[in-house]
Amino acid sequence: MSNDLQDQVHDQMSRRTFLTNSGIGLGAAALSAILPNTAQASESNHKIGPHFAPKVKRVIYLHQSGAPSQLETFDYKPKLEAMWGQNLPESIRGGQRLTGMSAGQSSFPLAASAFKFAQYGKSRAWISDLLPYHKQIADELCFVKSMHTEHINHDPAITFIQTGNQIGGRPSMGSWMSYGLGSENQNLPAFVVLLSRGRAGDQPLYAKLWSNGFIPSVHQGVVFRSGIDPVYYLNNPNGIDKSSRRNMLSALSKLSEDQYKQVLDPELDSRMKQYEMAYRMQSSVPETLDISKEPDSVFNMYGPDSRIPGTFAANCLLARKLAEKDVRFIQLYHQGWDQHGNLPKDIQIMAKSVDQASVALIKDLKQRGLLDDTLVVWGGEFGRTNYSQGKLTKENYGRDHHPRCFSIYMTGGGIKRGISYGETDEFGYNITKDPVHIHDLQATIMHLMGIDHEQLTFKFQGRRYRLTDVAGKVVKPILT
Amino acid sequence: MVLLKVSPSNFEILIGRLHPLVIHLPIGILLLVALFEFLARKEKYTVLRPAIIKMAFWGMISAIFSCVAGYLLSKSGGYEKDLLVWHKWFGIVLAVIATAFYIFKKIEKEFKQFGIVSSAIFTIMLAVTGHLGGALTHGEDFLTQPLLSLLGSAPVKVVRKPITNINEALVYNDIIKPVLEQKCVQCHNSQKQKGNLRMDTPELLLKGGEHGKIILAGNTNESEIYKRLLLSEEDEHRMPPKGKTQLTEQEIVLLQWWIQTGAAMDKKVANLAKDDKVKTILASLQVGAGGQETNEYGKEVSEFLEEKVPNLATKDIESLTKMNISVDVLSPKNGWVSINTVNNTGFNDAQIGLLLPLKLQIVWLNLGDSQITGISLKTIGELINLTRLNLENTSVSDAGLQNLSKLKNLQYLNLVNTPITNAGLEILKEFKSLKKVYLWQSKATLVGVEALRKALPNSEINIGEELITIKPIESK
Numbered sequence: 001m002s003n004d005l006q007d008q009v010h011d012q013m014s015r016r017t018f019l020t021n022s023g024i025g026l027g028a029a030a031l032s033a034i035l036p037n038t039a040q041a042s043e044s045n046h047k048i049g050p051h052f053a054p055k056v057k058r059v060i061y062l063h064q065s066g067a068p069s070q071l072e073t074f075d076y077k078p079k080l081e082a083m084w085g086q087n088l089p090e091s092i093r094g095g096q097r098l099t100g101m102s103a104g105q106s107s108f109p110l111a112a113s114a115f116k117f118a119q120y121g122k123s124r125a126w127i128s129d130l131l132p133y134h135k136q137i138a139d140e141l142c143f144v145k146s147m148h149t150e151h152i153n154h155d156p157a158i159t160f161i162q163t164g165n166q167i168g169g170r171p172s173m174g175s176w177m178s179y180g181l182g183s184e185n186q187n188l189p190a191f192v193v194l195l196s197r198g199r200a201g202d203q204p205l206y207a208k209l210w211s212n213g214f215i216p217s218v219h220q221g222v223v224f225r226s227g228i229d230p231v232y233y234l235n236n237p238n239g240i241d242k243s244s245r246r247n248m249l250s251a252l253s254k255l256s257e258d259q260y261k262q263v264l265d266p267e268l269d270s271r272m273k274q275y276e277m278a279y280r281m282q283s284s285v286p287e288t289l290d291i292s293k294e295p296d297s298v299f300n301m302y303g304p305d306s307r308i309p310g311t312f313a314a315n316c317l318l319a320r321k322l323a324e325k326d327v328r329f330i331q332l333y334h335q336g337w338d339q340h341g342n343l344p345k346d347i348q349i350m351a352k353s354v355d356q357a358s359v360a361l362i363k364d365l366k367q368r369g370l371l372d373d374t375l376v377v378w379g380g381e382f383g384r385t386n387y388s389q390g391k392l393t394k395e396n397y398g399r400d401h402h403p404r405c406f407s408i409y410m411t412g413g414g415i416k417r418g419i420s421y422g423e424t425d426e427f428g429y430n431i432t433k434d435p436v437h438i439h440d441l442q443a444t445i446m447h448l449m450g451i452d453h454e455q456l457t458f459k460f461q462g463r464r465y466r467l468t469d470v471a472g473k474v475v476k477p478i479l480t
Numbered sequence: 481m482v483l484l485k486v487s488p489s490n491f492e493i494l495i496g497r498l499h500p501l502v503i504h505l506p507i508g509i510l511l512l513v514a515l516f517e518f519l520a521r522k523e524k525y526t527v528l529r530p531a532i533i534k535m536a537f538w539g540m541i542s543a544i545f546s547c548v549a550g551y552l553l554s555k556s557g558g559y560e561k562d563l564l565v566w567h568k569w570f571g572i573v574l575a576v577i578a579t580a581f582y583i584f585k586k587i588e589k590e591f592k593q594f595g596i597v598s599s600a601i602f603t604i605m606l607a608v609t610g611h612l613g614g615a616l617t618h619g620e621d622f623l624t625q626p627l628l629s630l631l632g633s634a635p636v637k638v639v640r641k642p643i644t645n646i647n648e649a650l651v652y653n654d655i656i657k658p659v660l661e662q663k664c665v666q667c668h669n670s671q672k673q674k675g676n677l678r679m680d681t682p683e684l685l686l687k688g689g690e691h692g693k694i695i696l697a698g699n700t701n702e703s704e705i706y707k708r709l710l711l712s713e714e715d716e717h718r719m720p721p722k723g724k725t726q727l728t729e730q731e732i733v734l735l736q737w738w739i740q741t742g743a744a745m746d747k748k749v750a751n752l753a754k755d756d757k758v759k760t761i762l763a764s765l766q767v768g769a770g771g772q773e774t775n776e777y778g779k780e781v782s783e784f785l786e787e788k789v790p791n792l793a794t795k796d797i798e799s800l801t802k803m804n805i806s807v808d809v810l811s812p813k814n815g816w817v818s819i820n821t822v823n824n825t826g827f828n829d830a831q832i833g834l835l836l837p838l839k840l841q842i843v844w845l846n847l848g849d850s851q852i853t854g855i856s857l858k859t860i861g862e863l864i865n866l867t868r869l870n871l872e873n874t875s876v877s878d879a880g881l882q883n884l885s886k887l888k889n890l891q892y893l894n895l896v897n898t899p900i901t902n903a904g905l906e907i908l909k910e911f912k913s914l915k916k917v918y919l920w921q922s923k924a925t926l927v928g929v930e931a932l933r934k935a936l937p938n939s940e941i942n943i944g945e946e947l948i949t950i951k952p953i954e955s956k
Contacts, residue, residue, distance in 0.1 A: 053784060053811035057818075132950045184806040184820045301947050326822045326846075356947070363945035369872065369894035369918035373844075450810065 047182040050450025055414025055480075057184070057373045059177065059445060060319050060330045060365075062358060065158060066203045066337030067380035069399050070407035071428050072113045072347055075145050076126040079426035080112040080386060088387045092429050099152050101340060101389060102400040108387035110427070111397040114344040123418035130351045133359040139418040140362060140371075141409045142478050146422020146431045149382045149403045149438050154203045154338070157381040157403070161438050162209045164467045171213035171458070173442060174329035176467045177449060178219040179212075180456045183328055187284035189222040189277065190328040194315040198336025198350045205333050214460040216270045218277070221331060224318070226310030230289050234281060242282075249275055288325055291317055301364060303356040313357035320364050323374055337380055341390050341398035362411055372413045375448050377441075379408025386428045405431050408441075414448045414480055421478050439472035447474045496553035503550070503613065505542035507606055509535055510578060514599035521596070532595075536582040543575040550613075559616050560671035567612035574605045620671060646766040647750040652682065655749070655765065656738050659731045660685070663720055682745045697743040700736050709735070730761045783867050783891060789815040789840045796837040803831060810843065816865070818844035825849050832856040839863045846870040848894065854880030861886045872896035872918070878904035889913055897921040902928030909935035920944040 071077060088108040102108075115128040121138030134141075151157040156166035163170040171179070174191035183190035193210045210221025224230045236245055253272050260268045291314070298317065299306050305313035312334045319330045334354060339346050358378060365371040383406025384399035391397075405424045411417055423433040443453040446467065453472050457464040516532050519525040550571055554564055581598050614622060643649045660679050666672075668679040668689075677689025688694045694704040701707075708719040709732055720726060727735070738744075741752045749762060792815070797807050804823040810816045819835065819842050821827040828851040835842060842863045847856070848870040857880030860869065866887050872894045881904050884890065890913055895904075901923040908917065914936055919929060920943055933941050 047808075050810060050812070052813060053782065053816060055783075133947070136948060182808075184808060184822055186804065186806070186823050300949070324848075326820060356950075360947055363947055367918070367920045367942060367945040368896055369870070369892070369916070369942070372892055372916060373868070 047180075049180040049456060051452040051455050052450055054450025055373075055448045056375045056412055057449075058323055058326065058328050058330065059174075059375045059377065059449065060323060060361070061173070061332065062316075062319075062354075062361075062376065062378040063158075063161075063331065063333045064337050064354070064378065064380040065205060065333050065335045066154065066339075067157075067382045067384060067401065067406070068337040068350065069339065069343065069347065069384040070145070070405065071111075071384065071386060071399070072115055072130055072343070073128055073351075074126060074143055074407040074409070075405075075424060075428055076117040076128070077112070077386070077424075077426060077428040080110050080428065083110050083427075084112050085109050085392060088427070088429070092425070092427050094430070096404060097152060099401050102385070102387075105389070108385075109392040110386055111388040111392050111399065114395075114397075121418060123420070125418070125420060130347065131355045133355045137359050137362055137411075140366070141411050142415045142417055143407060143409045143420040144422055144436050144441075144475075144478070145405070145407045145420060145424060146433065146435045147379065147383070147406045147408050147438070147441065148431060148435055149406075152382070152401045152403050154381065154401075155206075157401075158205075158209060161381050161441075163211075163213065164439060164442055164469050168206075168208035168211070169213055170465065171215045171219065171467070172210045172221060172331075173445070173467060174210060174221050174331050175212040175215060175219040176446075176456060177329045177451075179215050179458070180446075180451050181328055181449060184326040185284075187277075187280040188288065188322070188325055188327050189281075191219065191221040191331070192322055192327050192329070193221040193223045193331045193333070194318055195223065195225075196310060196312040196315050196332070196334050196353075198312070198334055198353045199346065202335035203338050205335065209333075210331060214465070215458050216266055218270045218273045221329075224285070224289065226314065230285055231278075231281065234278060234285060236282070245279065245282075249279055284325075288321055289318060291321070298364070302360040305353065306357065306360075311357075312353050313360075316357040316361040320361055320368075320370070323365065323370055324368070339384070339398060340400060342396060343398050344396060365412075371411065375410065375412040375415065375445065377408065377410050377445065380406065382406055402429075404429060410478070412448075416478050416480055419478065421475070434477070436475055437471065437473075439468040440475050443468050443472035444475045444478070448479070492552045493556065495549050496551075496556060499546060499549035499553045500617070502542060503546045503610075506539055506546055506574075506578065507610060509539040509542060510599075510602055510606060513539055513581075514603045517595040517599045533582070533585045536578070536585055540575070540578045540582045543571075543578045547571050547575045557676065558667070558672060558674040560673075563612055563616050563620070563671070567609060567616060570605060570609040570612060574602060574609055577602050577605065616672070619666065619669070643766050646762050647748065649749050649765075651738055651741075651747050651749055651752060652745045655734055655762075659727065659735065663725055663727055663731075666724075667720075686743070695739055695743050698740060700739040703739050706732075706736060706739060730764075733757060733761055784811065784814065784816050784843050785865065785889065787814070789865070791815055792817065792838060792841055799834055800838075803827070803834065805834070807838075815841055816843040817841040818846070820844075820846040821850045822846065822848075826851060829853055829855045832859045835859065836862060840865060842866060843889075844868045847874060848872040850874055852876065854878075857881065857883040860884065864888070866890055868892040870894040871898060873898070875899055878907065881907045885910060887911075887913075891915040894918045895922050899923055901925075902931075905929065905932045908932055912936070914939045917941045 071080070086109065088110055093108070113128060115130040117126050117128045119125060120127050120135040123139050125138040125141065125143060127134050127138060149157055149160060151160060151166050159168050160166045162172045164173075172191070174193075178190035181190070191210065195205060207223075210223070212218075212220035222231065225232070229235065236242070252275065256268050256272050260272075294317070302313045302317050305311040306317050308314060312332070315332050315334075319332060322330050334350075336350050336353075337347075339350075362371065362376060365374055365376070383402040383404070385402045386399075388397035389400040405428065421434055422431065422436055424430065425432050446453040446456065453466060453468045453474075457466045459465075513532060513535050516525075516528045516535065520528045520532065550568065554568065577598065581602070584594065584598075611623075643654055649655060664679045667674040668677045670678065670680065673689075675689040675691070677694065678684040678687075686693070686695060688704075691704060696703045705719070708717055709727060711718040713722050713726075737752070737754065737758045741747075744752075754762065792807075792809075800807050800819070805827065806820045806823060808818040808820070810818050817838060819838070827847065832852060832855075835845070836859060839862050843865055845860065845863065845866055845868070849872070851874070852871075853875050854877040857876060860866070861883035864886060867889050869884075869887075869890060869892065873896070876895070876898050878899075878901055881900070884893075885907070890911060893908075893911075893914060893916070896918045897920070899922070900919065902925055905919075905924055905928040908914065909932060915938070917932070917936075917939060919941065922943075924943070926943070929941055929943050933939075
């Protein structure tokens, strides 16, 4: 199948339309009958991958927006306790660009974690007291402590991790997956987005993060809202019943098809598909998102928040339900990890909102046998500084943005569980071993889904684009 | 003075190189002469006669010119001697016959049947000379090889054994030689020796050509072979020359690596130092693993057999997709397929037979939440390449499980929320390939599960996960 807009239009023009409409005669018409009908073939299951056997069929990406501190969670640095309050040596900082928020500080006092660390599980993974539930799954996780990124501010950094580029306009990771692998489930979008808030005054999220960019808009992420109306304008207005909706759509689709033949705009094709998808979603979405039939034991597992729609815990439960329905890419965003000040107190609010639910999700996936064909990724867009932003006291401090290192974890099919990959220096400032760039992470996620990140491209404005731009290396040591 | 001395030889080269072009003129013209001569015997076509003489003239001219050009080309060397001698003399004789033909026509000294006999002769001569010329340029078996293959009697073309373990592969024999054979040997072999160089045996390859050695072990940058690979395509010294199949970037890297590490003829891949780039390329040469590459931490374990299964018939796929059953090709290289009934929860025992045409291809089968019962397991047992089987939330029973014993590659079995009991687990004890079994919310008990764990010590038997509730820490 062509992955190229111009080629697609060209195909339409040259084969089907030309042969049948130009009246060359019976022979030509017969010829066109044996040529593949591109429009029809791409109707339901657009697919140009996988390029090789996948390890997993779906991804649940638990994005922690605002960037949780690696130094309070998984990257234990006793040196910071020993050197508490001392200035960050210039030799370590190495001229690193700082944000305007702490660049003007006269000193950069090293701040140790307010939370105690210990090692857990057979894998002896370091986890702080901030995330007590995570201690229970230490052996299920693959920690990557050597993540690094290119920008120091939220918008470009989060855009980078989602789309492979700091500036918006490129397709999101989930859109690439939808484009490359299609969807097994015909009644739900391949790329679903669930949003939640941790605390007030969060960094904003933007629709460009789940945008399809320049690839056909059927691949854009669909946001499911909490509450009785999960997708805007999905339900029929009063007075319109299912059959009249069906009639209207069928008539509209005929008109669109006629217009498509004239103008060959692939967006028309996209729009028709989206209308049809929306029609099917009228019944599939309420059914999938209905958590009222879940037993109490499940709510107890995900924690009390899971009964409140729109929380991270409730979204984790929905993520599991969407995974059961074979949605290809399930993207959660949880806002509120931007602790520039008052970190010890604020980060606890955040940790509490995700700790139990994240762990419950992983355990729930596991007992249902879903963890073997699902990849779960948990992490933010960058790390946080080892020095305090603002005044450092024993009780209080803050941390500024830090792109040079941060920690994430992954688990699921094809990933080695119970390992820790990559190391940072004793200050927790620079990577000393096995750095993993954002593009490497993206290449690895694609690899697990059976996609060669260098092969999945889309031609736009004269150039072929891909999620990993011109970089990215699969992180093989963490794969089984 | 130097200029004077050089330019005639350049002129000669130019004329010589025109040979492959102009050679087609006498062929075409003289064939037409023969055709006209034949036709003109009929009353109806006598009108053609005056044309024959004109054409014979131009046939003569072009034949003579071709001879001269061919002679000049042969001086540049590199052609197989025996063939060349035959080609040359046939060509000359042909030109002589063409000339004689024209002269006899011109002076109208024609005896009976002269035209038809002589045109028959030069037609045959054309065929022979042309063939010899073709053999010189393209190699002697250029035509015969595909022809004999067509007739089924060709010497079996050597099929290279696929590299299954790259570390054990011989660098020259398994990696370098195939590249040379494909891209170089055509012009550097026993029959055709451009630049007096032969590359078809290791000894001759190391010996070099008219400019001396082409490979300097350990010094790639000074090795003629490498230098020429990197020249611009417009450069006359570039190899392979413009228009011929070029080496890929990866092949050049491998060649560079081989020369740099000593151009050894007998070393294995494992014995030579390699950087990341070389490692990656080498890994891609290894077959199997569905395109997954090796790494220094060991091979990524592929779940599926490496063999290739036949492609699916469109009608078999259609009969499934019509039922809203999703069919996903998992590995285009091997043809493995995943089947999922997520869009058709009404799928039942009556429809399970639809899977049988795909019984070799299906490796993942997800029938979770469908209406199938133990009866379907009989059919599922026929899908011999299955590695993952999802039966959660169905009413499959203990009795049917025995049917799955034929699935020798089954690694994952999901029986969550099924009526499976300990009796079923007894049967599973014999399923030695199992790596993961999910039994949460089934009717199996801890006793049965413990017994199964003992029988299958290497598999993970999951009967549910527990989360210990923790009181949140108080803020400091």
